[in-house]
Amino acid sequence: MIQDMKAILERFDEFLLQRKLMFETTVVGGAALVMMGVVNRATKDVDCLTPVIPLQITNAIKEFAKNEKLEEDWFNSGPASLAKDLPAGWQGRRVPLFRGKALVLITLGRLDLLRAKIFALLDRQQDLNDCLAMKPRPDELRTCYPWLRERDLNEMWPEHVRTTLLMLGKRLGYDLHL
Numbered sequence: 001m002i003q004d005m006k007a008i009l010e011r012f013d014e015f016l017l018q019r020k021l022m023f024e025t026t027v028v029g030g031a032a033l034v035m036m037g038v039v040n041r042a043t044k045d046v047d048c049l050t051p052v053i054p055l056q057i058t059n060a061i062k063e064f065a066k067n068e069k070l071e072e073d074w075f076n077s078g079p080a081s082l083a084k085d086l087p088a089g090w091q092g093r094r095v096p097l098f099r100g101k102a103l104v105l106i107t108l109g110r111l112d113l114l115r116a117k118i119f120a121l122l123d124r125q126q127d128l129n130d131c132l133a134m135k136p137r138p139d140e141l142r143t144c145y146p147w148l149r150e151r152d153l154n155e156m157w158p159e160h161v162r163t164t165l166l167m168l169g170k171r172l173g174y175d176l177h178l
Helices: 005-018 030-036 055-068 080-084 110-123 125-134 138-149 157-171
Strands: 023-028 046-050 095-099 103-107
Touching: 005 030, 005 055, 005 103, 023 030, 030 046, 030 095, 030 103, 030 110, 030 125, 046 080, 110 125, 110 138, 110 157, 125 157, 138 157
Parallel strands: 023 103
Antiparallel strands: 023 046, 095 103
């Protein structure tokens, strides 16, 4: 687990710089929320959306992981497939997250990051606290609803999305209507 994300990223930035490597990526998930100050918790990894991490950087990630006693995949392209699913224009809505000398991290704009986090919540309850910490407004939840509803072809999916959003709204003190 990574306790101090900023310190790890600063050391990784220096590590890349020493090897004359540079990398810019879009980060999602818990690491993005930690860096934004939305949550204050440890996280196990940094999830990169785009681009897919090139081999030279992957090798550096593994070497750095050994030095820092991190999991080998602490910096990964696990959620890369989400990039093709996000609403059009998401690239233009990204915001800066971390700028080092060799490493630049950006993240999704608030609504797109909220969509991604709630989408994760729909599959695994461990994302509930992150979703609550983002404090989505009722209008944001309603905006996310159509996109989330279309993410799965299972006939029970739309109702699962609806009940999850209603539960999230209730936990936030809203009487949400969808």
